[in-house]
Amino acid sequence: MENGYNDFMNTHKKKLKPVHGILLFVLVMVSYYTIIAWMQMRFGMFGLAMTELYLLLLSVGITVLAGGDFAEVFPVKKPSWSKIFGTLLLWAGAYALVLPATMVIAWLFPEQMFGTSSALNDIIASVPLLVSVFITAVMPAVCEEAMHRGVILHSLKSLKREWVIVLIMGILFGLFHGSVWRFVPTALLGGALSWLMLRTENMVYPALFHFANNFLPTLLSFGQTNSDTAASAEYLMEAGIPVAALGIYVAVGCAAPFALYTAGYLIRREKGRKVPYFPKEHQTFWIVFLTVCSVVPAMIGGILFLYGVFFDDSLWQMIRQSPIENFSVFLTNFL
Numbered sequence: 001m002e003n004g005y006n007d008f009m010n011t012h013k014k015k016l017k018p019v020h021g022i023l024l025f026v027l028v029m030v031s032y033y034t035i036i037a038w039m040q041m042r043f044g045m046f047g048l049a050m051t052e053l054y055l056l057l058l059s060v061g062i063t064v065l066a067g068g069d070f071a072e073v074f075p076v077k078k079p080s081w082s083k084i085f086g087t088l089l090l091w092a093g094a095y096a097l098v099l100p101a102t103m104v105i106a107w108l109f110p111e112q113m114f115g116t117s118s119a120l121n122d123i124i125a126s127v128p129l130l131v132s133v134f135i136t137a138v139m140p141a142v143c144e145e146a147m148h149r150g151v152i153l154h155s156l157k158s159l160k161r162e163w164v165i166v167l168i169m170g171i172l173f174g175l176f177h178g179s180v181w182r183f184v185p186t187a188l189l190g191g192a193l194s195w196l197m198l199r200t201e202n203m204v205y206p207a208l209f210h211f212a213n214n215f216l217p218t219l220l221s222f223g224q225t226n227s228d229t230a231a232s233a234e235y236l237m238e239a240g241i242p243v244a245a246l247g248i249y250v251a252v253g254c255a256a257p258f259a260l261y262t263a264g265y266l267i268r269r270e271k272g273r274k275v276p277y278f279p280k281e282h283q284t285f286w287i288v289f290l291t292v293c294s295v296v297p298a299m300i301g302g303i304l305f306l307y308g309v310f311f312d313d314s315l316w317q318m319i320r321q322s323p324i325e326n327f328s329v330f331l332t333n334f335l
Helices: 002-011 018-032 035-043 045-066 081-108 110-124 129-155 162-176 180-200 204-221 226-239 243-268 280-311 314-321 323-334
Strands: none
Touching: 018 035, 018 045, 018 129, 018 162, 035 045, 045 129, 081 110, 081 180, 081 204, 081 243, 110 180, 110 226, 129 162, 129 180, 129 204, 162 180, 180 204, 180 243, 243 280, 243 314, 280 314
């Protein structure tokens, strides 16, 4: 009798449609300029925690109202070590790709980038470290992923084409963070998270990726006083980023190609199946392609660094002004 009831319930579960994901996203974005803005202004970090719970509540509510299957919308399975390492490597590779993009934007628009980052760091550092880690790293890994890689991504699966879903999810994730200056970096991360979810069908992995992505800057923001951070950010807003520093971050991009490829290999690999690292029929192509993609940012970054050291005075001015605090702002905001 119990099995019959369960079979009956399963047959009456509905697939979420794109309209459900769009409705959730629109509702959240409208909320940002009303209830969410009020909560964060009124309660600071605890308002941010309330925001995450609000996102989770909306995601669960949409799923219930649409008659969705929780096991399909929010799939949670036992993770494998191979995919865990692949997820962390995917995050590292994606971040190595995001860093140059972020720094180029910060070089072009220093006032907008550092102004936003300084205000955010003050909020993060307003509570004890463990509380901050829980609110800024653990809660988004659960609540925001339930919204994006849960409801919204599941609602788009009827589109069939994986690259279209990844593209749309990246754009939505960039818009979700509400900053035109950080749209490209967050969209790239959103695309990587969505690809990971599509390949694994397990929310544990994107949650781990999201946690790692938020944990490092939260950790680095501590140990700095608000006055030092504000002064350094103000200096960088006025003087901009030295070309040599830009070159260092562009050169970091050389780590992305092989890291992303290896991550994909680990994530695709299944237990008990031997899969070659490079497909035999395309081995030469992949070796050459990945090598070129690694060498190009290293060369560009090296040229920018040498130019900055020998022909740009802004690096030496920044070092003379306040070396520790200014470079700590780089680390906190862009690592």
